[in-house]
Amino acid sequence: PRPMEVLVKALEETAQARKQVKPKDAVVHWFKMDLRHTDNRSLALANAKAKEAGVPLICMYIVSPQDFEAHLTSPVRVDFMLRTLSVLKQDLAALDIPLYVETVHKRKHVPQRVFELLEEWGSNHLFANIEYEVDELRREAQMIRHFAANNKSYEVVHDTCIVPPGELHTGSGKQYAVYTPWYRAWMAHIHENLDLLELFDRPERNPNGVRTKFQKLFDCSIPDAPENKRLSDAEKKTLRPLWPCGEHEAMARLEKYCDEAIGDYHNKRNIPGDDGTSRLSVHLASGTISSRTCVRTARDRNKTKKLDGGHQGIQTWISEIAWRDFYKHVLVHWPYVCMNKPFKPEYSNIQWSYDRDHFAAWCEGRTGYPIVDAAMRQLNHMGYMHNRCRMIVASFLSKDLLIDWRMGERYFMEHLIDGDFASNNGGWGFSASVGVDPQPYFRIFNPLLQSEKFDPNGDYIRKWVPELAGLSNKEIHDPYNRGAGTKAKKQGYPKQIVEHRGARERALSAYKEGIESG
Ligand code: FAD
Numbered sequence: 001p002r003p004m005e006v007l008v009k010a011l012e013e014t015a016q017a018r019k020q021v022k023p024k025d026a027v028v029h030w031f032k033m034d035l036r037h038t039d040n041r042s043l044a045l046a047n048a049k050a051k052e053a054g055v056p057l058i059c060m061y062i063v064s065p066q067d068f069e070a071h072l073t074s075p076v077r078v079d080f081m082l083r084t085l086s087v088l089k090q091d092l093a094a095l096d097i098p099l100y101v102e103t104v105h106k107r108k109h110v111p112q113r114v115f116e117l118l119e120e121w122g123s124n125h126l127f128a129n130i131e132y133e134v135d136e137l138r139r140e141a142q143m144i145r146h147f148a149a150n151n152k153s154y155e156v157v158h159d160t161c162i163v164p165p166g167e168l169h170t171g172s173g174k175q176y177a178v179y180t181p182w183y184r185a186w187m188a189h190i191h192e193n194l195d196l197l198e199l200f201d202r203p204e205r206n207p208n209g210v211r212t213k214f215q216k217l218f219d220c221s222i223p224d225a226p227e228n229k230r231l232s233d234a235e236k237k238t239l240r241p242l243w244p245c246g247e248h249e250a251m252a253r254l255e256k257y258c259d260e261a262i263g264d265y266h267n268k269r270n271i272p273g274d275d276g277t278s279r280l281s282v283h284l285a286s287g288t289i290s291s292r293t294c295v296r297t298a299r300d301r302n303k304t305k306k307l308d309g310g311h312q313g314i315q316t317w318i319s320e321i322a323w324r325d326f327y328k329h330v331l332v333h334w335p336y337v338c339m340n341k342p343f344k345p346e347y348s349n350i351q352w353s354y355d356r357d358h359f360a361a362w363c364e365g366r367t368g369y370p371i372v373d374a375a376m377r378q379l380n381h382m383g384y385m386h387n388r389c390r391m392i393v394a395s396f397l398s399k400d401l402l403i404d405w406r407m408g409e410r411y412f413m414e415h416l417i418d419g420d421f422a423s424n425n426g427g428w429g430f431s432a433s434v435g436v437d438p439q440p441y442f443r444i445f446n447p448l449l450q451s452e453k454f455d456p457n458g459d460y461i462r463k464w465v466p467e468l469a470g471l472s473n474k475e476i477h478d479p480y481n482r483g484a485g486t487k488a489k490k491q492g493y494p495k496q497i498v499e500h501r502g503a504r505e506r507a508l509s510a511y512k513e514g515i516e517s518g
Contacts, residue, residue, distance in 0.1 A: 003137035004165065004332045007130070007156070010141040014148035021153040023053035025122030026214075030114065031061040031099075034129045034159060034287035035084045036247035037091050039199040041159040046127035047203035056210040057203055058121055058217060059092055060100045061085055062114065065226040066107035070135065071421065072413035076383035078229040079236070080245050080417055081286055085222050087246030096206040098217035103226075111143045115150070121214070124152045129159035129287075132328050133421055134338045161325040162196055162292050163189050165332035175333040178437045182329070183322050187307045197296045242382055243282060243417055250283035254294060258301050265313040269320075272375070272386035273459030278317070279384070281418035284324065291321050327426035330436050337425055340406060342434035350434075350514030352404035361497050362397050363411055365465070368496035370477060371451035372396050374464035381464070383417035388454050394431035395445040399507040400498055405432035433511070441511040444504050451477040467491035 001009075029046040037043060043059070050057040068078055089099040104113050118126060126147065130140065140156050147154040158164035168176060168185045176182035190196050211218060224230065231239060257278045261268075268276025283289040295307070295318055304310035307318050330337065337343050361367050365376035375389035385393070390412075398405040409428040413419040429435015433443075455461055458476035462469045468476050468491065471484050479488035480495050 002332070002335055003134050003141070004132070004335075007137050007141045007144070010144040011156070014144055017148040017151075018153040018155070021124050021151060023049065023055055024124045026050070026056050026058045027053065027125040028058045028060060028118060028121065028123045028127070030126060030128040031059060031088070032128060032131055032287075033285070034290075035061075035081065035088055036250070036288050036290070037088065037095075038202045038247060038251075039290045039293045040129070040202075040287075041157050041200055042127045042129040042155070043203060044200035045155065045157060046125070049125055049127070050206075051204065054207070056206045056214065057097050058100065058123065058214065059097060060102070060114075060117065062110055063101060063103040063223055063226075064107050064110055065103070065105055065229070068226060068229050070107070071133075072410060072419070073229065074383060074413065074415050074417065074419055075225065075229045075231050076235070076239050076243070076415075076417045077282075077286075077419055078225045079231050079239070080243055080282060082222055082225055083240070083245040084247075084286060084288055087248070089222065091247075092203075093218060095203060096210050097203060098210070098214050100217040100220055101222050102220070103223045111139060111146065114143070115146070115152075118152060121217075126152065126154045128154075128156050130156045132160070132165065132332050134335045159290070160287070161328050162186075162295055162321075163325060163329075165329045168329065175329065177330075179323065179326055182326055183319060186322055186325065190307060197292060197299070199290075199293060199296060238381075239383065245288065247283075247288045250280065250289035251293075253278065253280060253283070254289060254297055258297055262298060262301070262317050263311065263313040266316040267313075269316070270388045270454050272389050273455050273457070273463070277387065281420075282384075284321075285418045285420040285423075291324060294321055323426070324420075324423055327422040327436075330426060331422040334436070337429070337435075338421065343429050343436045344434055344438075346515050347434040347511075348514075349517045350510055352510075353402045354404065354407075355401070358401045358497055359397075359403055359407060361494070362393070362401060362403070362408075366494050366497075367396070368480070368494045369396065369447045369451075370458075370461045370465050370468055370479070370493075371447055371455060374455075374461045377464040379412075379415050383415060385416075386460075388450075389460075390427055391431050392445055392447060392450050394428055395439075396447055398428075398432035399444045400447070400500060400503040402503070402507055402510055405429075405434060408432075441515075442508060444507060446500060446504075448478050448500065465493070467493050 027046050027050040029043045034040050047057050085101055092099045104110050144154045163186055168189060170176055268274050284291060298314050298318055299307055302310040302314045308315055334343060342348055365373035367373055372393050375385050375393045379385040394408055397403050397408040405428050409424060412424050426435060430438050433439050433441035457473050461476050468479060471479055475482045475484035479485060
């Protein structure tokens with residue numbers, strides 16, 4: 001059975017036992033990738049339970065270094081989350097709600113430690129939002145059963161997707177493997193169930209006396225990042241101002257984006273030199289804003305008050321948020337994508353190259369293809385890359401260099417501030433043509449044409465590859481073949497490490513052979 005089915009079964013089989021559990025001294029919400037107190041389903045449910053029982057609400061967050069390792073969480077992402085916890089702690093303290101944060105070094109000890117904390121606080125009720133990765137679903141299922149067997153209730157609920165995974169089916173009852181029909185079904189489902197866009201209130205103030213009883217929890221400090229995930233002082237200085245954290249920042253960014261820029265999203269979203277996208281991905285990935293709030297806010301600005309029709313920019317933006325839901329639905333239905341396997345098994349036999357020099361040149365932005373190098377340097381410098389460029393560099397790695405796409409997928413997770421397993425795996429699967437609803441393998445991006453089309457004046461390249469800044473708009477996309485070789489060489493810019501036309505032929509044969517032998 002799929003991990004999600006195991007979880008649902010655990011919930012069903014313990015339903016009666018959980019219902020009978022009586023609240024004691026507190027109700028607990030466990031924050032994970034939902035670092036906000038506004039519009040948070042589990043937190044709202046925990047708050048309602050606490051109010052009904054007349055007991056305080058306690059919040060907790062477990063810092064798990066092994067989970068950071070397992071998920072390849074980047075240092076810039078860890079820093080963002082820990083900074084966000086400070087904001088959240090303050091917001092909750094203003095409502096007399098403690099946020100207790102503890103580091104648990106071994107991930108296998110997390111369930112037991114959570115149980116012990118509930119015992120310590122005299123709580124019988126724990127709430128959390130579901131995370132859809134395989135290990136997390138399995139752990140939750142075990143915890144639900146363990147809690148129920150010990151007269152405690154652990155409730156986990158859907159929150160991160162607008163339409164919970166498992167709700168949408170094709171006419172023959174299957175999970176959609178193609179985005180466009182899935183998206184139509186997604187919109188229709190929301191239009192028929194408008195409560196999916198109802199936002200949850202933030203929790204109410206805790207009853208008097210909570211500070212006397214739980215002062216220790218209010219006083220706890222936010223731990224430092226584990227040593228191997230810590231930013232240097234210099235990195236903190238450059239990265240922190242680029243990525244202001246916390247839910248107020250996320251909400252302000254959303255409002256400003258909807259007021260000033262969403263209208264032009266459909267025209268500008270593919271131009272990396274232009275700030276035409278929302279830059280909300282880090283907030284969606286860390287849960288400092290919910291996708292529900294994003295879609296609801298954008299939809300309310302559309303004169304049709306629907307997800308489709310009306311304003312083109314708003315419609316297109318909502319359809320991009322939907323991709324995020326789509327990839328999570330895929331992960332839940334085909335969990336083997338979590339296990340280093342291509343979605344399409346017939347693509348398992350491609351003979352990839354493991355050329356270290358080529359991979360290093362790609363990682364460091366030294367391939368001799370300015371658009372690729374600009375993109376990789378943007379990633380290395382700020383922990384973020386524009387979507388169009390993510391597709392260009394992923395295609396370049398897997399097709400022009402024929403390097404195993406999983407090496408690129410991993411490098412992205414280790415460096416992105418918005419690293420999210422489902423979206424990253426989906427994006428790599430799409431670009432390397434091995435995923436769900438992929439680009440056909442014989443459609444291979446030409447990096448020079450992509451560069452000319454989406455960065456026509458070289459603005460993006462000039463920003464990230466400053467040694468080429470003095471070149472003309474024509475030269476900048478391909479200096480050595482457009483008469484600017486001497487200038488490029490003088491500036492230390494490398495020649496192309498592969499020639500695109502030959503590399504394309506090599507990729508076509510390798511894919512063909514791989515599929516035929518698969
Ligand atoms: P906007 O254009 O403003 O879009 C709004 C939101 O919609 C985004 O914040 C994001 O949550 C969602 N979204 C937009 N496009 C996509 C998409 N193609 N797939 C899934 N969600 C989307 N996105 C991540 O959040 N984390 C990742 O680890 C990630 N890895 C990627 C890897 C590859 C190879 C590719 C091609 C795409 C990847 N994406 C990933 C999707 C996309 O590139 C980013 O979400 C987007 O660039 C974030 O910028 P933004 O917030 O300004 O997006």
